[in-house]
Amino acid sequence: MCLIPILIGMIVSPSTPVLSSSMMPVSRQLLARVRDVMAGADKAQQRLDKIVSVIAADMVAEVCSVYVIRPGEVLELFSTKGLNASAVHNTRLRVGEGLIGLVGAQARPIALADAASHPDFVLRPETGEELYQSLMGVPVLRGGRVIGVISVQNRIRRNYSDEEIEVLETVAMVLAELISGGELIDRAELMPADGNALLPLRIAGSTINPGLGVGVAVLHEPKFNVTRLVAEDVDFEHERLQNAVSEMHGALDDMMKQSDLAADGEHREVLESYQMISEDTGWFKRIDEAVSSGLTAEAAVQKINNDIRVRMDQITDPYLRERIHDLEDLSTRLLDHLSGPNALNGPLAGDDTIHNANSLILVARNMGPAQLLDYDRSKLVGLVLEEGSPTAHVSIVARALDIPVVGQARDILNQIEMGEPIIVDGTNAQVFIRPGEEVCERFKNSARVRAERKAAYSQLRDLKSITKDGVRISLNINAGLLIDMPHLHDMGADGIGLYRTEIPFMVRSDFPDVAAQREIYTKVFSQSSAKPVIFRTLDVGSDKILPYWSAQDEENPAMGWRAIRISLDRPMILRQQLRALIQAAVGRDLSVMFPMVAEVSEFDQARSLLERELKRESERGRDGPKSVRAGVMLEVPSLLFQLPVLLERVDFVSVGSNDLCQFLFAADRGNPRLSKRYDMLSPPVLSMLRDVVVHCEKAGVDLSLCGEMAADPLDAMALIGIGFRSISVQPSAVGPIKAMIRSLDLKPLGQYVETLYGLSQHSLRGNILSFAKDQGVKV
Numbered sequence: 001m002c003l004i005p006i007l008i009g010m011i012v013s014p015s016t017p018v019l020s021s022s023m024m025p026v027s028r029q030l031l032a033r034v035r036d037v038m039a040g041a042d043k044a045q046q047r048l049d050k051i052v053s054v055i056a057a058d059m060v061a062e063v064c065s066v067y068v069i070r071p072g073e074v075l076e077l078f079s080t081k082g083l084n085a086s087a088v089h090n091t092r093l094r095v096g097e098g099l100i101g102l103v104g105a106q107a108r109p110i111a112l113a114d115a116a117s118h119p120d121f122v123l124r125p126e127t128g129e130e131l132y133q134s135l136m137g138v139p140v141l142r143g144g145r146v147i148g149v150i151s152v153q154n155r156i157r158r159n160y161s162d163e164e165i166e167v168l169e170t171v172a173m174v175l176a177e178l179i180s181g182g183e184l185i186d187r188a189e190l191m192p193a194d195g196n197a198l199l200p201l202r203i204a205g206s207t208i209n210p211g212l213g214v215g216v217a218v219l220h221e222p223k224f225n226v227t228r229l230v231a232e233d234v235d236f237e238h239e240r241l242q243n244a245v246s247e248m249h250g251a252l253d254d255m256m257k258q259s260d261l262a263a264d265g266e267h268r269e270v271l272e273s274y275q276m277i278s279e280d281t282g283w284f285k286r287i288d289e290a291v292s293s294g295l296t297a298e299a300a301v302q303k304i305n306n307d308i309r310v311r312m313d314q315i316t317d318p319y320l321r322e323r324i325h326d327l328e329d330l331s332t333r334l335l336d337h338l339s340g341p342n343a344l345n346g347p348l349a350g351d352d353t354i355h356n357a358n359s360l361i362l363v364a365r366n367m368g369p370a371q372l373l374d375y376d377r378s379k380l381v382g383l384v385l386e387e388g389s390p391t392a393h394v395s396i397v398a399r400a401l402d403i404p405v406v407g408q409a410r411d412i413l414n415q416i417e418m419g420e421p422i423i424v425d426g427t428n429a430q431v432f433i434r435p436g437e438e439v440c441e442r443f444k445n446s447a448r449v450r451a452e453r454k455a456a457y458s459q460l461r462d463l464k465s466i467t468k469d470g471v472r473i474s475l476n477i478n479a480g481l482l483i484d485m486p487h488l489h490d491m492g493a494d495g496i497g498l499y500r501t502e503i504p505f506m507v508r509s510d511f512p513d514v515a516a517q518r519e520i521y522t523k524v525f526s527q528s529s530a531k532p533v534i535f536r537t538l539d540v541g542s543d544k545i546l547p548y549w550s551a552q553d554e555e556n557p558a559m560g561w562r563a564i565r566i567s568l569d570r571p572m573i574l575r576q577q578l579r580a581l582i583q584a585a586v587g588r589d590l591s592v593m594f595p596m597v598a599e600v601s602e603f604d605q606a607r608s609l610l611e612r613e614l615k616r617e618s619e620r621g622r623d624g625p626k627s628v629r630a631g632v633m634l635e636v637p638s639l640l641f642q643l644p645v646l647l648e649r650v651d652f653v654s655v656g657s658n659d660l661c662q663f664l665f666a667a668d669r670g671n672p673r674l675s676k677r678y679d680m681l682s683p684p685v686l687s688m689l690r691d692v693v694v695h696c697e698k699a700g701v702d703l704s705l706c707g708e709m710a711a712d713p714l715d716a717m718a719l720i721g722i723g724f725r726s727i728s729v730q731p732s733a734v735g736p737i738k739a740m741i742r743s744l745d746l747k748p749l750g751q752y753v754e755t756l757y758g759l760s761q762h763s764l765r766g767n768i769l770s771f772a773k774d775q776g777v778k779v
């Protein structure tokens, strides 16, 4: 079943209903009055003063006040009808302080019949507000950020209705135009800076796609510049909306047809699911209802988009948040069809610096996948996201386009202006804003060197990973999406040492059935040509959440119900996956690996499910794989103490050093404060891995290592010194590691490593690096 309509329903279903028909005339009347004030010749402050009076009268409130955001995250009273006039421009509340500050902090309306009893209530005596018992406040939003708060107050206890909140929110949209118009406050103030505004700045984030980009910043903030809010003719607006929606669908169809992205791969699926969202009737219905309430089609789109953005702050589910970005993307697109190109070309067209630049780096809070495709790909050299995650749809499309991406770049939109120089270092998860000439030059140099090195590595493509003294090392890649597959050949890797099957599950909107899984695995097999692939069964749970499974509320998800634990408790899931793998592997070598196995009996159970599925296929008279191997990830320390028994049963072992070391050191692998605390090149890790090598050699079981550790040439050299003859790494690491292997003499390394196990140092990195340099190893 496709879950998209249900999910969209969850996102767009309003926290407050759209105006009931009985409220419509009031809302329209108020909007019309506000529009008249806005159109007048008064100065901005006078217009604001008139607007608060109009609102107070219309909403039958004794007080209406407007607070505007000022530097330092402060909300300043800018205008009031009803409170003491002397408080205007004097009363200031920090965001988060008092009820007004609460609205600002949460970007959500509040409506309280008895305001003073709310725990956040703070009395500001200079305003004279002690006379008023009830309060309703709504945020004034612009580009998803709070730029002010508008409130009404009444002397008596009053239960403000949902419809009244809705009316005030609609007026808040008009106020957003006034506040950001540049007359009330300097526009620059709306770009809150931390005092460093013009200094060079480095922002750390997380790697979504490695690589380096140097260029100028394009701030991708959908610019909702809707000025005509109130409909003159509601029927006409319905018709305009309908036409724009049809046009948008047509344009999206064309985009899908023309896209120069490969026709295969999950990014296609991502774009298709995006297209499905655009056809969702729930979203359209909400906009249409907003038109019925008296807004123009543009204002209705903006209104629903605001609602969605506010909902976003309450939604933690990563999949739903991703859908929200898709909806935002669509809202912008729909506005373009309503009022001509706006957000997409507007910023690029209007700014000469950007227009003339050859290299653009897109900076966004987050974005939908199709928005990325709207930019000129020949100029796009990087992407920075305030949010963003490796499995976000935009990330998948960016990887397909081979653009470096840094995610989790916190607050970057507040630190940078359109057209400023910026460097994206995806490999090291950092962004430099306004770098000096020298820094820019260094990065440009580094980009050149990287490009040269890449070219040099590509010359190694057809050469074997073999040490100077002739020892063959199997060098494989880790993969998870079909877009990773070409790297297997481009990089000249030996095979896929880890195919993370959960990744294709994570980018889908529903659980793939056997046929859908078979299709994915068949493509993996055919794209791998004859090279071997190790498929790891579903490793979900912990940070890998499937949107269509209700998330478990666990205190410690990394050590929770995940991976093989789920697969054994819900055997049908594993059986179906094994069935799909067996069917895809007809006539081929099938290698299946089970993740997070903690005891031998778990492996036994998993293997018996594999046998059962093989039997099932043969009983149905179907051909099977040419050979079948079953192995384990060694990533839970308990397995280290069962090696002799385990190795009698498994066909191969692959060390998952990411998890193994997180549990070994009791140090969360995702916690940046701990990321450098323990070193992989340390006596406990090397001794542990040496033990594993010895056991596997004795038992004659194939051993590999597929954690991040193997991707660093120095660490990989140490692994080879310990005795590993196979490793699996991210595709970009294949070139450097192959170069290292081909410059390595194994004999002295083996002897050297023997001297390290008994040392007591925190890290052996320095020692090993000195050895590599002395020996001329390319690390």
Ligand code: PEP
Residues within 6 Å of the ligand: 498, 500, 539, 635, 655, 656, 657, 658, 659, 660, 706, 707, 708
């Ligand atoms: C590991 O734990 O080292 C590993 C390779 O698996 P993942 O990173 O997918 O948990």
Ligand code: MG
Residues within 6 Å of the ligand: 595, 635, 656, 658, 659
């Ligand atoms: Mg793991």
